[in-house]
Amino acid sequence: MRVDDKSRILGKIVSVAADKLVVELHGGSDNFTIVGFDDVHYVATLGSYLLVAMQSDHVVLEVVGLREKDSGSERLKSTEMDKVSSVKYLDVVPVGSMPIRGGSFKFGVSSFPPLYADVLYARDADLDRIFNVERPPELRPRLDANGVACLGNLPHTIDIGTSSVFNGYPVKADVDALFGGHLAVLGNTGSGKSCTVASVFQSVFMKPDLYSAAGASFIIFDVNGEYRTALDQLPAWIFSMYQKATEPDLHILAPSASRQGQEITERLVLPHWFMTVDEWALLLRASDKSQLPALRTALGLTSLFHDPQPKIEVPKEEQPDKAELDKLRNHVLAKTILAIFNDDSSTPSKADRITGLMNSFHTADINMDVVRSGVFVDFGQFRDGVKSSTSMNYEALLKLINSFVSDDMTLPAYQNFPFTFEKLQASLNLALYYEEAHGNKQIRDYCSSLVTRLQSVVDNPDYEFLRATMPKQGAAEADASTYVDRLLGLQNIDGRYQKKRQICVVDLNDASDEIVELATSVVARLVFDRMRRADPRNKMPVHLILEEAHRYISERPSRFAIDASQTFQRIAKEGRKYGIFLIVASQRPSELSKTVLSQCNNYIIHRIQNPDDLGQIRQMTPFISETVLKRLPSLPKQHALIFGNAVNIPTTFRVRDATPTPNSNDTQIRDLWYVPADPKLEW
Numbered sequence: 001m002r003v004d005d006k007s008r009i010l011g012k013i014v015s016v017a018a019d020k021l022v023v024e025l026h027g028g029s030d031n032f033t034i035v036g037f038d039d040v041h042y043v044a045t046l047g048s049y050l051l052v053a054m055q056s057d058h059v060v061l062e063v064v065g066l067r068e069k070d071s072g073s074e075r076l077k078s079t080e081m082d083k084v085s086s087v088k089y090l091d092v093v094p095v096g097s098m099p100i101r102g103g104s105f106k107f108g109v110s111s112f113p114p115l116y117a118d119v120l121y122a123r124d125a126d127l128d129r130i131f132n133v134e135r136p137p138e139l140r141p142r143l144d145a146n147g148v149a150c151l152g153n154l155p156h157t158i159d160i161g162t163s164s165v166f167n168g169y170p171v172k173a174d175v176d177a178l179f180g181g182h183l184a185v186l187g188n189t190g191s192g193k194s195c196t197v198a199s200v201f202q203s204v205f206m207k208p209d210l211y212s213a214a215g216a217s218f219i220i221f222d223v224n225g226e227y228r229t230a231l232d233q234l235p236a237w238i239f240s241m242y243q244k245a246t247e248p249d250l251h252i253l254a255p256s257a258s259r260q261g262q263e264i265t266e267r268l269v270l271p272h273w274f275m276t277v278d279e280w281a282l283l284l285r286a287s288d289k290s291q292l293p294a295l296r297t298a299l300g301l302t303s304l305f306h307d308p309q310p311k312i313e314v315p316k317e318e319q320p321d322k323a324e325l326d327k328l329r330n331h332v333l334a335k336t337i338l339a340i341f342n343d344d345s346s347t348p349s350k351a352d353r354i355t356g357l358m359n360s361f362h363t364a365d366i367n368m369d370v371v372r373s374g375v376f377v378d379f380g381q382f383r384d385g386v387k388s389s390t391s392m393n394y395e396a397l398l399k400l401i402n403s404f405v406s407d408d409m410t411l412p413a414y415q416n417f418p419f420t421f422e423k424l425q426a427s428l429n430l431a432l433y434y435e436e437a438h439g440n441k442q443i444r445d446y447c448s449s450l451v452t453r454l455q456s457v458v459d460n461p462d463y464e465f466l467r468a469t470m471p472k473q474g475a476a477e478a479d480a481s482t483y484v485d486r487l488l489g490l491q492n493i494d495g496r497y498q499k500k501r502q503i504c505v506v507d508l509n510d511a512s513d514e515i516v517e518l519a520t521s522v523v524a525r526l527v528f529d530r531m532r533r534a535d536p537r538n539k540m541p542v543h544l545i546l547e548e549a550h551r552y553i554s555e556r557p558s559r560f561a562i563d564a565s566q567t568f569q570r571i572a573k574e575g576r577k578y579g580i581f582l583i584v585a586s587q588r589p590s591e592l593s594k595t596v597l598s599q600c601n602n603y604i605i606h607r608i609q610n611p612d613d614l615g616q617i618r619q620m621t622p623f624i625s626e627t628v629l630k631r632l633p634s635l636p637k638q639h640a641l642i643f644g645n646a647v648n649i650p651t652t653f654r655v656r657d658a659t660p661t662p663n664s665n666d667t668q669i670r671d672l673w674y675v676p677a678d679p680k681l682e683w
Contacts, residue, residue: 005053005100008120011090013052013113021061021112023050023119025088046631047165047652049130050092051120052113057097059113060105060122060130060649064627065091093627095649098129105130105648132157132648133172137210145496152211158203161653164639171642171653173602178646179204179543182572182599185585186617187606190666192638193585196604197545198230198658200583205238205502212237217488218503219527220545221520225509226662227547232258233659239489240503243268245511245519247461268506270522271468271477273302273418279522282564283466283514284453290446297431299414302424304329305361306417326363327404328412333357333366334404336430339437341398347382351375357433360426365404371397418470418478421458428454462515484530487523488542517552521564528571531578538579544571545583550591553584565593572599590616602644604655607635628652 015022046065051058068088094112098105122130137153144150157172183200187193204213214237220227231240240259244252245268255263275283277296286292304325336357340350354375358368374397378386382394419427428451435443457463471478485491489501506523508516524544531542546553546568553565571580572595584600586592590612597620608614609632618629621643628641628650635641635652643650 005120009118010121011119013115013117013119016112016115021092023090023092025090045165049122051122051126052117053100054113056100058100059094059109060096060098061092062095063090063092107649127166127169130649131171132174133170155207155210159656160200160203161655164652164654171651173646178602179581181576181601182582183602184597184600185604186589186608187587188608189587191606192655193606194226194662194664195638195658196640196655197583197585198227198662199656202230202658203656205234214499214502216502217540217542218545219487219542220505221508221547222505223508223516223548223551224664225507226664228505229660230658230662231503232256236262239501240505241501242505242507244507245465247464268465269468269477270465270519272466273416274480274483274526275522277414279518283457283518284450286450290443291450294431294435294443294447295450297411297434298424298428300411301427301430302419303415303417304412306419328409329363330365330404331406331409332434333361333363334401335437336433337401339433347380348377351377357430361430420470421467425454462512480526481530484526513551517564520552521567524571525567528575528580531580538577541579541581543581543583547585549584549586550588553593553596554591555593569593569595572596589613602646604640604642605632606640607632609633
């Protein structure tokens with residue numbers, strides 16, 4: 001042991017067990033205070049650290065309990081204990097090790113200290129290594145797009161708060177580890193989750209002596225409408241987009257004075273043709289057995305009969321053969337018309353339905369001009385004219401229609417070409433006719449609720465953000481990749497991508513739960529698909545901030561055809577290799593998807609009191625001691641426990657102040673209730 005270590009000895013280990021060690025302090029102290037050569041050390045604080053020298057390493061011990069007992073053989077009549085002569089004990093657990101002479105702290109220990117080993121108090125230099133605060137920013141030159149060398153500081157860590165145990169001591173997190181994996185921010189309502197999330201992304205940008213973090217991309221799914229105000233004091237070179245899911249005629253507040261010129265404000269528009277079949281099934285609550293196949297057929301028909309204007313840029317080698325497409329279109333229409341001819345409805349009804357079909361779907365071979373003469377109705381029968389006794393035109397039409405029927409035709413898959421909701425309704429009707437033509441006479445009854453649900457989506461103003469107008473060529477709404485690039489602030493100028501914005505806030509405060517579930521799932525999936533196709537991949541990291549995540553990433557399976565959380569589960573499992581990460585904030589971890597939570601690399605946990613939620617945290621953090629978890633129900637507001645690979649050791653800390661805070665303040669009951677008889681209402 002070194003000479004300076006000997007001067008720091010405060011006691012010896014007198015008990016060693018698998019779950020706890022006991023340290024007996026040397027006598028002469030009346031309040032667990034150790035006077036060292038560098039400072040006064042108060043070691044009787046839960047969560048403080050001690051050291052034990054073992055060969056070339058120091059084992060780091062965390063204090064989890066303290067007690068004392070009178071050392072006298074007989075207690076004096078006085079009820080007070082002799083604090084000087086009493087024996088003092090500290091209950092401790094080993095949490096990690098670090099080299100005696102420099103080197104970094106490593107969480108976890110392979111061997112326990114022996115009995116009667118000397119125990120040392122920790123100095124500030126030891127705390128620096130434990131908390132990983134000794135790595136200053138790195139001055140590094142970088143080349144800009146024009147090849148000009150720029151010099152700036154590249155941070156290794158960011159400040160996330162101050163220690164709850166060591167007064168004023170900074171707690172920092174490794175940038176690569178914190179943002180290079182998924183992060184969960186958990187805690188009861190009112191414990192400070194929103195401020196923590198705001199503080200985390202604010203700390204990324206508010207470093208004037210460093211590079212500006214202009215390459216960052218945050219998409220915030222703001223289901224409570226509270227994060228827009230948290231951007232007000234961001235540096236002027238950080239730009240944002242604010243999208244609100246609301247009805248077209250409702251006013252959206254302009255940016256604050258400090259964000260004028262730095263924020264684009266607009267209504268959220270999510271083109272419905274970007275949605276997959278499963279996402280349509282979620283929206284329309286389609287059942288697996290009969291409704292989902294019919295819906296899949298209808299969506300495929302929107303692609304088969306899509307309007308070629310606007311033109312969709314498709315590589316020549318991927319363009320389908322036009323003759324084959326025409327043959328397939330004719331087959332579908334022919335089978336449908338034959339099904340109508342052969343059903344039990346009246347002749348005028350058949351004629352009306354075929355005419356309506358031709359108004360929505362037609363080809364050069366089967367159209368209104370071709371079928372008009374064959375479906376002429378006179379006195380309830382198909383006739384060649386008024387008071388005619390012949391049906392030659394009908395017979396000719398029937399022969400022509402039969403000539404287009406082929407037995408080896410397969411309907412195409414849904415290809416996400418732009419279409420209107422009215423076109424989808426007509427396609428669903430066509431799909432039901434087509435199924436009836438193949439002998440499924442009950443399909444229309446089975447799908448009646450699906451048809452009704454689609455009509456309600458068309459009529460409901462809450463779904464207005466899905467009803468995008470048919471896009472012009474080159475518009476963001478015409479192509480999913482261009483749409484995502486705009487969300488991420490990417491713009492292709494003269495063949496080179498430029499980063500124009502760093503933050504996109506999607507305000508879903510006015511949306512119902514099912515709309516939140518759908519919108520978040522679709523946007524997240526679009527971003528994930530874009531990141532998977534990027535070349536080179538993993539060069540534009542994107543962070544999705546999921547506020548109130550339990551509302552749309554549920555552990556319980558959906559009652560519909562799919563579960564929207566499947567998208568986030570896939571991102572949680574595969575997103576790291578493509579550069580897409582989740583920041584999950586929730587007040588009910590027990591209701592969150594276990595798959596998503598288990599894939600998080602770091603956790604910031606505020607006060608949690610619900611037994612189910614505490615049990616969930618115990619299951620996902622088996623390496624955290626029970627003593628640490630017992631603190632969670634009593635953590636004060638703005639305090640949290642952080643653990644994961646971004647910090648060396650699980651640490652309880654006070655979160656740095658968010659400036660400004662999100663719009664999530666507690667209700668001031670006293671100020672709002674006790675007012676004059678005619679109060680001034682801010683409403």
